[in-house]
Amino acid sequence: MRSQPHDIAHDLSRILRDLVTLIRRATDPGLLSAPQISILSSLEHGPRRITALAGEHGVRTPTMTTHITRLEAAGTVHRGTDAADGRAVVVELTDHGRHLLATARQARIDHLAARLSHLTEDERSTIAAALPHLAKLTATPTPDPLPPAARTPQEDQENQEN
Amino acid sequence: MRSQPHDIAHDLSRILRDLVTLIRRATDPGLLSAPQISILSSLEHGPRRITALAGEHGVRTPTMTTHITRLEAAGTVHRGTDAADGRAVVVELTDHGRHLLATARQARIDHLAARLSHLTEDERSTIAAALPHLAKLTATPTPDPLPPAARTPQEDQENQEN
DNA sequence: TTGCTTAGTTAGACTAGCTAAGCATAGGAT
DNA sequence: ATCCTATGCTTAGCTAGTCTAACTAAGCAA
Numbered sequence: 376m377r378s379q380p381h382d383i384a385h386d387l388s389r390i391l392r393d394l395v396t397l398i399r400r401a402t403d404p405g406l407l408s409a410p411q412i413s414i415l416s417s418l419e420h421g422p423r424r425i426t427a428l429a430g431e432h433g434v435r436t437p438t439m440t441t442h443i444t445r446l447e448a449a450g451t452v453h454r455g456t457d458a459a460d461g462r463a464v465v466v467e468l469t470d471h472g473r474h475l476l477a478t479a480r481q482a483r484i485d486h487l488a489a490r491l492s493h494l495t496e497d498e499r500s501t502i503a504a505a506l507p508h509l510a511k512l513t514a515t516p517t518p519d520p521l522p523p524a525a526r527t528p529q530e531d532q533e534n535q536e537n
Numbered sequence: 538m539r540s541q542p543h544d545i546a547h548d549l550s551r552i553l554r555d556l557v558t559l560i561r562r563a564t565d566p567g568l569l570s571a572p573q574i575s576i577l578s579s580l581e582h583g584p585r586r587i588t589a590l591a592g593e594h595g596v597r598t599p600t601m602t603t604h605i606t607r608l609e610a611a612g613t614v615h616r617g618t619d620a621a622d623g624r625a626v627v628v629e630l631t632d633h634g635r636h637l638l639a640t641a642r643q644a645r646i647d648h649l650a651a652r653l654s655h656l657t658e659d660e661r662s663t664i665a666a667a668l669p670h671l672a673k674l675t676a677t678p679t680p681d682p683l684p685p686a687a688r689t690p691q692e693d694q695e696n697q698e699n
Numbered sequence: 700t701t702g703c704t705t706a707g708t709t710a711g712a713c714t715a716g717c718t719a720a721g722c723a724t725a726g727g728a729t
Numbered sequence: 730a731t732c733c734t735a736t737g738c739t740t741a742g743c744t745a746g747t748c749t750a751a752c753t754a755a756g757c758a759a
Contacts, residue, residue, distance in 0.1 A: 383661055384649035386668045388642075391556055392575055393675035396595045398553070399716090410746070413554055425707060433558045438747055440708060445745090462706040462755045480550075487546035490674045498670040499545055505667030506548045508660040512652045513555035566748085570714070588737060600716055602739060607714085624724045624737040 401486045407451075407479035410434075414442055415451060415476040418468040422455065425464050451475055563648045569641040576604055577613060577638040580630040584617065587626050613637055 402408070407415070410432065417423055417431055429439040443466055446452045451472030457463035468476075491499060564570070569577070572594065579585060579593055591601040605628055608614045613634030619625035630638075653661055 380650040380653035380661065381646065383653050383665050383668070384646040386672075387653075387664070388646055388649055390668060390671050390675070391553075391560070392571060394553055394671070395557060397675050400595050404717090408745075409554065426705085433562045434746085435748065436707065437709080437749085441746075444708095460706085460756075464707065484543065484546045484550055487550055487674075488542040491542035491545055491549075494670055494673065498673070499542065501663075502549070502667045502670050503545050505664045506545070506552060508656060508664050509552050509556070510548075511656065511660070512649075513552070513559050561747095572715070586737080587739095596715085597717065598738065599718085599740080603715080606739095622725075622737080626738065 397490075398483065398486070401483075403479075403482060406482060407475060410442060411446060411451075412476065412479055412483070414439075414446065415468060415472055416480075418452065418466060419473070419476070422465045422467040424457075425466065428466065446472070449475075559652075560645070560648070563645075565641075565644060568644060569637060572604060573608060573613075574638065574641055574645070576601075576608065577630060577634055578642075580614065580628060581635070581638070584627045584629040586619070587628065590628065608634070611637075 398409070413432055414428060417428055423431075425439050425443060426436055428443075429436045432439070434442075443452060443454065443464075447454055451469060453467045453469050455465040455467055457465050491502075494502075560571075575594055576590060579590055585593075587598055587601050587605060590605070591598045594601070605614060605616065605626075609616055613631055615629045615631050617627040617629055619627050653664075656664075
């Protein structure tokens, strides 16, 4: 088993692409899209500003504005104001949003779980053992190349749950 | 370590999203996009028809047509004809395409490798051990929900390399 | 007050996916 | 030989998601 960073990166790169394709194929168009699930997930633990959401999800603020606009139109989030700062928009999950999120997330997880159930117990354990290390890859070990309006350590903590 | 399919699916779902965000952040917009890298990779081992490419990449033929049109405009592929079938278009990698693919793929892999190099040798081994099993997830263990014009076993064999 | 900064939106463009519909060729049936 | 159907691809038009540029509104500081 080669464990040079380059070798792993090569394989991981390919597998990542395949897994994404897999998930995209299985996504119910009527439900929530991948970015939508992510955004609603961020809101599960409390309201957030547009800028904060954009930073967390690695997109620019105009992109987040359009996401929130659509989500608001669908009744899943609510645009509130910050009493202390008249410029800010505070986005909040509605009951309907919370419910829809649970449904969509479950569908996605179920689908992955169905695939996983075809593996042996041993193979699953091996994967389970690797997940924490894979998670470390995304824990911003190197400085973010993207938006200056990036996540704060505090936000990272709050946003542990999917 | 929980290794129930559902538990793993839950974590994997979240990690997948983060890894995708990670890669998107680091992608040079001037180079090749993710689907473009995939498509050119398919062509590395020989020419392919539009329909075959679409099947391999889980998209419809019109989508593949536009991809090929753009790639052709960029000089990375060449649209040829099949002597035996006047309807078919046979897409072939150009030298420029081959070169650009190598560059783009290297950039993507280098970026992942840099992250991986921050892990311990042990952690990398654990990930390396999991990759073959993760790859099995995408090896169409359940019938394809998407296009009837799907991949053939023969094509799957030919297309092992990223 | 004046002027800079920050938060968000709007406008316009591009990629990437889809369906529907059309054209051209292949290939079998009559 | 002709017709009919199936196949391969393209075109047209839609939606989602991303970007940059440019704008408005609000806060803050001199």
